[in-house]
Amino acid sequence: MKDKYDIVVIGSGIGGLVSAALLSSLGKRILVIEKEPKPGGYLTEFKNEDFIFDVSLHLLNGCAKGQYTYNMFERCHIIDEIKFLRPKYLYRSIFPDFDLRIPQMNLREYTEMLGDLFPKSRKGIKILFDEMSRIFQVVNSYFSSKRVTPLLLQRLTSNYKTMLDQHINDIKLKAIISQLWIYLGLPPSLLRAIDFCYPWFDYMNNGGYYVEKGSYEIVRALVSHIRNKRGDFLFNKNVGRILTENGFGRRIAFGKDEIFCDTIISNIDLTKTIFELIGSSKFSTADIAKIRNIEPSISAFEIFLGLDVDLSATYPDDYEIFVNTDYDIDKQYQDCLNNNAKSAPFVITVNSNVNRFAAPKGKSVVTIIMLAGYGHWISKSRGEYEDKKHKVAEILMDRAGKIIPEIKKNPHKKAVSTPVTFERYTNNAAGAIYGYSRTVGQKTEIRPNEMNNIKNLYFASAWAKQGSGVVKVLHSADDVYKKISKTVDAKL
Numbered sequence: 003m004k005d006k007y008d009i010v011v012i013g014s015g016i017g018g019l020v021s022a023a024l025l026s027s028l029g030k031r032i033l034v035i036e037k038e039p040k041p042g043g044y045l046t047e048f049k050n051e052d053f054i055f056d057v058s059l060h061l062l063n064g065c066a067k068g069q070y071t072y073n074m075f076e077r078c079h080i081i082d083e084i085k086f087l088r089p090k091y092l093y094r095s096i097f098p099d100f101d102l103r104i105p106q107m108n109l110r111e112y113t114e115m116l117g118d119l120f121p122k123s124r125k126g127i128k129i130l131f132d133e134m135s136r137i138f139q140v141v142n143s144y145f146s147s148k149r150v151t152p153l154l155l156q157r158l159t160s161n162y163k164t165m166l167d168q169h170i171n172d173i174k175l176k177a178i179i180s181q182l183w184i185y186l187g188l189p190p191s192l193l194r195a196i197d198f199c200y201p202w203f204d205y206m207n208n209g210g211y212y213v214e215k216g217s218y219e220i221v222r223a224l225v226s227h228i229r230n231k232r233g234d235f236l237f238n239k240n241v242g243r244i245l246t247e248n249g250f251g252r253r254i255a256f257g258k259d260e261i262f263c264d265t266i267i268s269n270i271d272l273t274k275t276i277f278e279l280i281g282s283s284k285f286s287t288a289d290i291a292k293i294r295n296i297e298p299s300i301s302a303f304e305i306f307l308g309l310d311v312d313l314s315a316t317y318p319d320d321y322e323i324f325v326n327t328d329y330d331i332d333k334q335y336q337d338c339l340n341n342n343a344k345s346a347p348f349v350i351t352v353n354s355n356v357n358r359f360a361a362p363k364g365k366s367v368v369t370i371i372m373l374a375g376y377g378h379w380i381s382k383s384r385g386e387y388e389d390k391k392h393k394v395a396e397i398l399m400d401r402a403g404k405i406i407p408e409i410k411k412n413p414h415k416k417a418v419s420t421p422v423t424f425e426r427y428t429n430n431a432a433g434a435i436y437g438y439s440r441t442v443g444q445k446t447e448i449r450p451n452e453m454n455n456i457k458n459l460y461f462a463s464a465w466a467k468q469g470s471g472v473v474k475v476l477h478s479a480d481d482v483y484k485k486i487s488k489t490v491d492a493k494l
């Protein structure tokens with residue numbers, strides 16, 4: 003390790019690793035500093051006996067050859083190390099009156115399936131899906147050429163519910179079409195239309211993918227590439243300060259140590275970077291006011307299960323299963339915020355049906371996730387916290403056992419995470435699993451990839467303006483790479 007680097011990346015989540023991988027190819031001397039003993043942030047796995055549990059990734063979009071995620075991993079020189087697999091169905095969606103398996107890469111079949119179930123809405127479904135596909139195109143053209151169209155502006159400033167209501171009346175159909183709201187962490191009434199439509203179309207039309215050996219495969223490949231390019235890593239080092247001189251961040255302090263650098267990339271919670279690492283006095287009052295308004299996204303409650311039975315024999319078609327008790331998504335969201343496990347929607351993922359390496363022969367790995375408010379878990383005594391954790395897990399396992407009885411009958415290993423666990427592990431405020439909350443009011447300019455006051459500081463993470471989810475974080479890392487490589491070109 004040296005005491006001066008061209009670039010220091012704070013945090014080794016996917017945004018930090020991808021920016022480091024891209025920039026290391028420019029010959030930059032890079033150091034990644036991570037507070038945990040291992041890299042990856044939310045993209046992590048843990049082992050329990052012979053079971054391997056993937057903590058976050060369920061599905062990835064843009065993975066077919068020539069699409070965005072594929073291209074980014076190619077540019078990071080890791081594409082040969084990653085094998086993308088497509089579950090048979092995109093997902094299964096269970097409602098009180100429906101049990102639907104959604105086809106992969108076949109929007110036409112999905113449109114027909116919904117039209118047959120809701121014949122009176124056939125025309126509305128077609129018009130809605132056409133608009134959602136056009137939104138995907140205009141966002142892509144914004145990414146490639148920064149072209150802003152009237153449709154882009156309109157759907158940036160309106161919520162998804164307004165768009166849905168224009169074309170669909172049936173409340174059941176609206177809930178079925180909006181199932182993927184859970185991946186965005188907000189109900190259609192609060193979520194920006196654009197943030198729903200872009201990933202929705204990408205998943206529906208271009209497919210949902212998983213990684214053969216789980217998401218940590220991506221992390222391992224990135225770390226190995228960065229090391230091959232002579233990049234360094236420091237683990238178990240919690241960055242406490244960024245010290246500035248004349249509007250530039252120059253020294254990164256952790257414990258009693260300091261590292262000098264020319265450029266800094268923050269991969270961690272934006273508000274913590276500003277308020278805790280730098281200090282609000284270094285920014286304009288207007289910027290500070292905007293940043294104080296940033297709301298963290300919802301968090302999650304997650305159960306990791308190793309089962310003594312091979313579910314691929316009995317449920318060969320299932321991977322991602324959404325379970326809903328009703329059609330009122332605003333109510334469902336409130337149930338999640340209140341940790342009302344008896345009626346909140348949740349997701350069962352049969353990980354080992356796609357990742358054959360996750361469980362030993364004859365066994366399975368399953369995760370159960372409920373979006374969960376953070377407030378519910380704080381200021382509880384240790385005993386109360388453990389009691390609550392146990393009760394919520396039992397309720398969700400009972401409910402999941404109604405769909406897959408083996409979940410109750412054959413548990414062998416079990417681990418549970420709450421919003422507090424997620425916060426402790428990543429330092430993301432309120433255990434936010436999707437960075438900031440993507441409501442219409444959370445305007446992009448308050449979530450920058452850079453800030454004028456500290457000229458050599460960049461943000462590549464779920465807190466940057468592109469948004470959360472692996473693909474959006476890749477976009478933020480790419481943006482930061484382009485900005486930094488321009489400064490390199492200018493020096494040459």
Ligand SMILES: Cc1cc2nc3c(=O)[nH]c(=O)nc-3n(C[C@H](O)[C@H](O)[C@H](O)COP(=O)(O)OP(=O)(O)OC[C@H]3O[C@@H](n4cnc5c(N)ncnc54)[C@H](O)[C@@H]3O)c2cc1C
Nearest residue numbers: 013015016017037043044058060061241435463464471472
């Ligand atoms: C349960 C769950 C399910 C998800 N499912 C999906 C999915 O199916 N598809 C999808 O695309 N996305 C999914 N996501 C979202 C996705 O995982 C995240 O958006 C993405 O991984 C965030 O990456 P990031 O680069 O912002 O960094 P993070 O993962 O937040 O990592 C930040 C890193 O910085 C480190 N750090 C923090 N503070 C400091 C400090 N002071 N000093 C040093 N290091 C520090 C942390 O330890 C951490 O390693 C899911 C997330 C969760 C939690």
